[in-house]
Amino acid sequence: MKEGGQIEMGIVRSNDEVAPDHRILAIELPPSFGDGQPGQFVMLRPGECRDPFLPRPFSIYTMDRDGESVHLYLLYRVVGKGTVLMASLRRGDTVMLLGPLGRGFDPPGEAEKAVLVAGGVGVAPLVCYAERARKTGSGRALEITAYVGARTEGILVGLDRLEALCDVLKVATDDGSRGYNGTVTELFRRDLDKFRPPGSVVKACGPKGMTDALRDIVEREGLYCQVSLEERMACGIGVCLGCAVRVKGDDAEPAYLRVCKDGPVFDMGVIYRDDR
Amino acid sequence: MTGDVLSTPNMAVSIGGGIVLKNPVMTASGTFGYGEEFSSHIDLSRLGGIVVKGLSLRPRAGNRPPRIMETSAGMLNAIGLENVGVEAFIAEKMKFLRTLGTAIVANIFGDTPKEYGSVAERLNDVEGVTALEVNISCPNVKTGGVDLGADPVMAGKVTRIVRKATDLPIIVKLTPNVTDIGVVARSVEEAGADALSLINTLKGMSVDIESRRPHLGNITGGLSGPAVKPVALRMVWEAVRAVSIPVIGIGGIMNHEDALEFLITGASAVQVGTANFINPAATIDIIEGMERWLENRGIADVNQIVGTLDLS
Numbered sequence: 001m002k003e004g005g006q007i008e009m010g011i012v013r014s015n016d017e018v019a020p021d022h023r024i025l026a027i028e029l030p031p032s033f034g035d036g037q038p039g040q041f042v043m044l045r046p047g048e049c050r051d052p053f054l055p056r057p058f059s060i061y062t063m064d065r066d067g068e069s070v071h072l073y074l075l076y077r078v079v080g081k082g083t084v085l086m087a088s089l090r091r092g093d094t095v096m097l098l099g100p101l102g103r104g105f106d107p108p109g110e111a112e113k114a115v116l117v118a119g120g121v122g123v124a125p126l127v128c129y130a131e132r133a134r135k136t137g138s139g140r141a142l143e144i145t146a147y148v149g150a151r152t153e154g155i156l157v158g159l160d161r162l163e164a165l166c167d168v169l170k171v172a173t174d175d176g177s178r179g180y181n182g183t184v185t186e187l188f189r190r191d192l193d194k195f196r197p198p199g200s201v202v203k204a205c206g207p208k209g210m211t212d213a214l215r216d217i218v219e220r221e222g223l224y225c226q227v228s229l230e231e232r233m234a235c236g237i238g239v240c241l242g243c244a245v246r247v248k249g250d251d252a253e254p255a256y257l258r259v260c261k262d263g264p265v266f267d268m269g270v271i272y273r274d275d276r
Numbered sequence: 277m278t279g280d281v282l283s284t285p286n287m288a289v290s291i292g293g294g295i296v297l298k299n300p301v302m303t304a305s306g307t308f309g310y311g312e313e314f315s316s317h318i319d320l321s322r323l324g325g326i327v328v329k330g331l332s333l334r335p336r337a338g339n340r341p342p343r344i345m346e347t348s349a350g351m352l353n354a355i356g357l358e359n360v361g362v363e364a365f366i367a368e369k370m371k372f373l374r375t376l377g378t379a380i381v382a383n384i385f386g387d388t389p390k391e392y393g394s395v396a397e398r399l400n401d402v403e404g405v406t407a408l409e410v411n412i413s414c415p416n417v418k419t420g421g422v423d424l425g426a427d428p429v430m431a432g433k434v435t436r437i438v439r440k441a442t443d444l445p446i447i448v449k450l451t452p453n454v455t456d457i458g459v460v461a462r463s464v465e466e467a468g469a470d471a472l473s474l475i476n477t478l479k480g481m482s483v484d485i486e487s488r489r490p491h492l493g494n495i496t497g498g499l500s501g502p503a504v505k506p507v508a509l510r511m512v513w514e515a516v517r518a519v520s521i522p523v524i525g526i527g528g529i530m531n532h533e534d535a536l537e538f539l540i541t542g543a544s545a546v547q548v549g550t551a552n553f554i555n556p557a558a559t560i561d562i563i564e565g566m567e568r569w570l571e572n573r574g575i576a577d578v579n580q581i582v583g584t585l586d587l588s
Contacts, residue, residue: 004316007557045554053501054346055554098556234344234351235553239309239329241355242344254337256358 038129039104039265043236059125119206123158130165149184153177185213225268246272285570293445293470297324304549305383317556325379335361340493350501354494374404396441413451413476425451428463435467450474458518473524516542532565
């Protein structure tokens with residue numbers, strides 16, 4: 001795999017709505033496109049447009065290959081100018097892709113239990129993680145428990161995939177319309193006695209509020225946790241320094257890492273708690 | 277092959293201080309890292325030159341996030357000159373850069389005029405450094421930077437200090453955030469600059485109407501991209517008329533047509549910046565596009581179009 005990803009033109013195969021304002025874009029790419037690891041991402045430009053000006057980063061939801069091509073699936077939420085344009089893509093349209101990029105999740109290794117904590121579309125890289133774990137040696141015996149949260153039942157996404165891949169799947173909604181009535185981190189916290197270090201590892205992706213709450217839990221319990229972060233990006237390959245995330249440092253001088261190149265997956269322990 | 281050689285236009289240009297670039301397309305500082313990051317996308321040896329991320333005496337952490345915001349046909353950035361520092365650059369980055377066979381321009385800055393001199397002095401004898409680009413124009417740092425570049429006297433002073441500190445050719449990078457670019461350009465020329473490069477970013481701002489907070493952690497940032505190109509072109513035109521040293525055009529260049537506009541206006545070379553974020557191969561596309569454009573018109577030498585703006 002090339003370190004800085006590669007530029008390829010992809011052909012849209014489908015772009016189906018899976019929940020209100022949530023879609024899965026299926027893209028066909030040439031076989032030369034590198035194998036993406038769970039947690040890695042691609043920069044996508046929907047054609048030769050200047051508005052929106054910048055490409056957008058998306059975590060890999062699923063990726064597979066047959067002889068002639070690579071099939072890449074991106075799960076996304078329609079939130080702004082870029083994703084509105086993306087939602088208008090039709091079968092046969094072309095997109096420009098740069099990827100796969102960044103540092104993904106570490107494979108399960110010696111872990112016996114993996115805990116996935118997802119908020120909203122943050123489920124995407126975790127589905128990819130579970131799927132890849134099931135395909136590799138030790139991952140087949142791995143006990144995977146997934147906690148998935150959303151505002152309301154209608155926008156819970158990725159559950160069908162996780163049901164097939166996980167041993168246990170638990171759901172939380174803010175309005176109680178499905179599963180636990182509350183936050184996904186609280187739902188996970190209630191099950192903590194089932195997960196002890198070092199045999200259990202946590203993989204997470206979701207909004208900042210979820211990540212902050214999860215940090216408090218895993219730090220208290222000494223659980224090893226990797227989290228996939230999101231930040232506005234321009235280049236995706238580590239040169240613009242736009243996607244800085246503050247990390248813990250020894251001195252008063254703040255230190256930053258790049259979400260695109262040093263991440264997007266980080267050990268939770270290195271991230272500075274920013275209470276802004 | 278003889279036929280090919282004859283039909284391929286000469287792309288080499290001089291940018292002052294005895295520097296000859298193999299073609300007029302360089303990368304702009306802060307948009308190309310230290311070169312190596314692009315090595316999997318393009319053949320770096322084909323570039324006219326690489327201008328590296330701005331270097332200071334000591335490493336800098338940069339500004340607090342968020343650091344970028346998209347705008348209409350452009351982007352705002354407030355990175356804050358995050359960089360590895362001149363020592364790490366020499367120890368870790370130059371080894372790769374000096375193998376490329378293209379001009380390597382070290383962009384430098386300091387918190388004080390004296391610090392500019394110290395960085396310049398440190399780079400003076402480093403093998404493989406072709407020239408220095410003196411950044412007196414970053415809008416995102418509180419000391420040095422834009423205030424120096426907006427004041428013709430200070431701009432001249434910094435240039436003189438760097439001139440004394442190094443034998444390397446000096447390119448001085450100017451800010452557009454001034455009333456009269458000609459005055460600053462002349463001051464820098466008189467102080468011993470071998471060439472000028474412009475424009476750096478235009479100071480701008482963007483607000484989130486829901487939170488009522490600025491989109492950038494630094495509140496203001498520098499605007500770049502196609503949105504600034506007409507301003508850049510106008511200022512290059514003014515600078516070219518004000519000085520007799522070469523001018524390097526920068527600002528929103530996305531394709532070879534944009535680059536040609538700058539050359540026709542009088543720029544001896546161009547730097548491609550924000551386009552590298554959108555397409556890592558933008559520089560090569562521009563070089564090839566320019567070659568084809570010249571070929572198709574039977575123009576044997578790119579220098580034949582430099583400064584040919586027809587005002588009749």
